Amino acid sequence: MVSNTIGLLQLPSITLLTPKTLDEAVSLMVENPDAPIIAGGVYIISSIIDRRIRPSKLIDISKLDALRKLEKSGDLVRAGPIIKHWELAERFAPVSRAFKDFGDSYTSPSIANLATLGGSIALRHSSEDLILIMLVHDAVLKLRTASSVREVSLESYLREDSGRHIIEEIAFLNPSKVFSSFQKIALGVSYTPLVSAAVSLGRGDGGGLLCRVATSHCRGGVPGRVRAAEEAVEDGGLDHDNLELVGKTVEKEIDPVDDLTAPAWYRRRVAGVLVRRMLDQLRRALPR
Ligand SMILES: Cc1cc2nc3c(=O)[nH]c(=O)nc-3n(C[C@H](O)[C@H](O)[C@H](O)COP(=O)(O)OP(=O)(O)OC[C@H]3O[C@@H](n4cnc5c(N)ncnc54)[C@H](O)[C@@H]3O)c2cc1C
Missing domain, CATH: 3.30.465.10 (Uridine Diphospho-n-acetylenolpyruvylglucosamine Reductase; domain 3)
Incomplete structure (x- = not known):
């Protein structure tokens, strides 16, 4: 049982459940349906301190080899x-x-x-x-x-x-077998980026291009893959004009949240630019 007052900060009493095996962790999860799992604790502990959640128990999986x-x-x-x-x-x-x-x-x-x-x-x-x-x-x-x-x-x-x-x-x-890249635009006030994106390129067995495109805020605040942009690369290649089209496709396809840190139009626009630039840079590294 953990119960703490640190200065003005009052932490609730919480029982830390410490399973020794994965099976035991699953059993504890069933027996304690309201107890969150805790791993690194970065999100869970800050949520408890901010009183967004008030669990009486936590299931700690951080010691499971x-x-x-x-x-x-x-x-x-x-x-x-x-x-x-x-x-x-x-x-x-x-x-x-x-x-x-x-x-x-x-x-x-x-x-x-x-x-x-x-x-x-x-x-x-x-x-x-x-x-x-x-x-x-x-x-x-x-x-x-x-x-x-x-x-x-x-x-x-x-x-x-x-x-x-x-x-x-x-x-x-x-x-080591994938040509990939990641970029984010962030403000110091929040660790959630305004926009971030990742891309990868490879060649299929027949030599054709394989492409993956993922952005933050793909649907609201949830990240996701942008399939239409991937298909635009695989069908149209990596020349300048097609990459312009790919960037526009990202802009059109994603549906980001509009919030205090950035409007949705900005997120759409910047995601398209990030994806286009990263693909252009990776293109040079890709074997023909
Ligand atoms: C100041 C700050 C800066 C940050 N900067 C970055 C950054 O630059 N880049 C970045 O990517 N992230 C960043 N983060 C976010 C951080 O990565 C996440 O909070 C962290 O990844 C959560 O991992 P954790 O192990 O601490 O999760 P926890 O707090 O332990 O758990 C998070 C959630 O996942 C659940 N969970 C944990 N493990 C499992 C599992 N195995 N199975 C099912 N559910 C599980 C928990 O129940 C909880 O709901 C930052 C956070 C802070 C506070």
Whole structure:
């Protein structure tokens, strides 16, 4: 039981449940339907301090070794959800431009040391840079519920209500085999970027172009893939005129939220420009 008063800050009494295995974590999730899962705690603890949530129990998965892996398996990387943001940046920045951009543009090193990949994905929000980067690496999630273990693409996960679940694994294309890039425009007042975008390029078995485009605020505040822009690249190529069209397609397709930090028209416009520029830069690196 944790009960604290620090100066004027009064924290509620919270029981921290500490499962020793994933099965135990799932059982605790079923027995305690109102207890949030806590991994790095960046979001959960700030939500408790701000009184947005008032849980009496938390299920702490941060010590479960089964959720800590980061291993290559063929063309994929399989990551446990409690892998930290800094670990991903450090491991893949030398081989992936998107991961280097992610590390270089991170707002706070102390947060990167705490925040986890699974915590980011579960938030399903445009604040999470890794969602975009995982989308352009075709990430697939393994979700564990009380009654099943199932796989779902990250793209579908962002659109569905998955019920009570634990993200057990995130499998994504090996970043060293993908040409990818990530950029964000942020204001100091908020860690949620005004706009961010990620792209990747590759070649299919027949030599044709493969493209992925993801932006923040694709639908309201939720990030997502922009399929029409991907098809425009795969069908029309990477020349200057077609990239102009791809940028306009992004602008037309996404439906961002209008809020105090940026109007929707600005987000649409800047997302289109970011995608066009990143594709233009990656084009030069892509083998013919
Ligand atoms: C000051 C500040 C700066 C930031 N800067 C950046 C930045 O530059 N780039 C960026 O990408 N993000 C940034 N963030 C956001 C940060 O990345 C997220 O808050 C963080 O990723 C959440 O991860 P966590 O492990 O701390 O999640 P937690 O707070 O532990 O959990 C977050 C949510 O995910 C759920 N959850 C956690 N793990 C799982 C799981 N395995 N299965 C199912 N549900 C789960 C929890 O129940 C909760 O709902 C910043 C945040 C702050 C406060």
